[in-house]
Amino acid sequence: MWFLNKNSAALVASLIVGSALSVPGFAQDDPGGPILITNVNVFDGINEELIENATVVIDGNLISEISTEDLAVAGARVIDGGGRTMIPGLIDAHWHTMLSFWPVGKVLSSDIVTLSFAAANEHEKTLLRGFTTVRDAGGAAIPIARAVDAGLIDGPRMYPSGPVIGQTAGHGDWRNPLNIPEEKDQPLDYQQRSGQTLIADGVPEVMKRTREVLRMGASQVKAMAGGGVNSLYDPIDVTQYTFEEAKALCDVAATWNTYVMIHANTDAAIRQWVEAGAKSVEHGFFIEDETARLMAEKGVWWSMQAMEATGEDAFVFDNEASNKKFVELVAGIDKVIELSKKHGVNIAWGSDLQFDPTLLPKQGKFFASCPNGSRRTKR
Numbered sequence: 001m002w003f004l005n006k007n008s009a010a011l012v013a014s015l016i017v018g019s020a021l022s023v024p025g026f027a028q029d030d031p032g033g034p035i036l037i038t039n040v041n042v043f044d045g046i047n048e049e050l051i052e053n054a055t056v057v058i059d060g061n062l063i064s065e066i067s068t069e070d071l072a073v074a075g076a077r078v079i080d081g082g083g084r085t086m087i088p089g090l091i092d093a094h095w096h097t098m099l100s101f102w103p104v105g106k107v108l109s110s111d112i113v114t115l116s117f118a119a120a121n122e123h124e125k126t127l128l129r130g131f132t133t134v135r136d137a138g139g140a141a142i143p144i145a146r147a148v149d150a151g152l153i154d155g156p157r158m159y160p161s162g163p164v165i166g167q168t169a170g171h172g173d174w175r176n177p178l179n180i181p182e183e184k185d186q187p188l189d190y191q192q193r194s195g196q197t198l199i200a201d202g203v204p205e206v207m208k209r210t211r212e213v214l215r216m217g218a219s220q221v222k223a224m225a226g227g228g229v230n231s232l233y234d235p236i237d238v239t240q241y242t243f244e245e246a247k248a249l250c251d252v253a254a255t256w257n258t259y260v261m262i263h264a265n266t267d268a269a270i271r272q273w274v275e276a277g278a279k280s281v282e283h284g285f286f287i288e289d290e291t292a293r294l295m296a297e298k299g300v301w302w303s304m305q306a307m308e309a310t311g312e313d314a315f316v317f318d319n320e321a322s323n324k325k326f327v328e329l330v331a332g333i334d335k336v337i338e339l340s341k342k343h344g345v346n347i348a349w350g351s352d353l354q355f356d357p358t359l360l361p362k363q364g365k366f367f368a369s370c371p372n373g374s375r376r377t378k379r
């Protein structure tokens with residue numbers, strides 16, 4: 001893919017031929033008039049063959065013509081593509097707008113305003129990497145989504161989850177361990193007050209918090225359904241929430257005509273939540289055959305990451321416990337790809353890059369390697 005300047009990057013979004021795709025943030029900077037991009041090869045996302053040496057006409061936020069003939073458009077701004085290749089805008093189905101760019105300690109010790117400015121800055125870079133849509137998998141990203149929609153900042157359009165919802169001692173419990181146990185009527189900690197995460201226990205509280213997250217503007221709900229890598233106190237193999245709590249959360253989302261995406265890795269956690277009504281399983285590295293079959297039967301999406309345990313693309317955490325958990329997880333990747341193919345489970349791709357700025361430029365590389373596991377099998 002290629003980008004000539006800040007505005008032309010957004011044009012990649014318009015290359016989904018035949019769809020009326022608007023580009024938030026672009027129209028505001030658009031000087032007006034048609035744009036002619038010459039000397040490009042076009043991958044249109046529909047046909048496998050490239051359209052070579054093409055000319056592309058853009059009117060407003062839409063591509064109006066792709067031609068291999070020489071075109072002249074009166075009053076058009078002409079951009080020489082230099083023989084590069086245009087592709088449709090990319091989608092990252094598991095992105096963390098607020099958590100990707102700083103180490104975890106800095107994220108947790110930063111005030112939300114400073115963090116939001118940094119996130120807005122990184123959001124533009126995400127667009128310039130070719131990602132025109134992200135599904136945010138948790139964090140205080142709803143204001144960033146609104147700023148994009150309002151044309152205040154440039155960045156991918158976002159489907160935000162808002163604060164993750166998790167149980168006490170779960171993957172979403174980011175409190176200082178010295179503040180446990182909680183005293184009665186104790187105020188929420190800063191991470192909950194600022195919209196990064198929300199702790200909810202028991203059916204009534206789970207229902208209330210889910211409705212609050214939807215009221216904030218979440219397009220889907222992110223629930224913590226099992227143990228995590230970067231949380232230090234919950235082993236990977238724990239199932240988070242009881243079936244009744246999980247079902248309550250999924251039922252509320254359904255009344256809002258949306259769905260729940262779950263952070264889960266073990267077979268037990270995934271199975272409980274799929275039976276409770278979750279529609280998108282994030283990660284799922286330790287799934288077993290029967291649960292993968294159930295996901296296919298229920299039309300549940302599987303959002304996975306082709307991660308490496310070692311080498312230049314490996315995630316490195318700042319503590320040994322997380323590194324050990326990560327290596328255990330990644331060992332499951334070949335099996336999950338095999339099971340997803342065997343049962344025909346719907347697959348979404350998401351990078352889940354977090355707390356490591358050195359990985360961010362590789363967002364596209366992770367994308368290119370994920371869907372069929374080619375990156376692993378070639379090594």
Ligand SMILES: [Zn+2]
Binds near residue numbers: 137
């Ligand atoms: Zn995530």
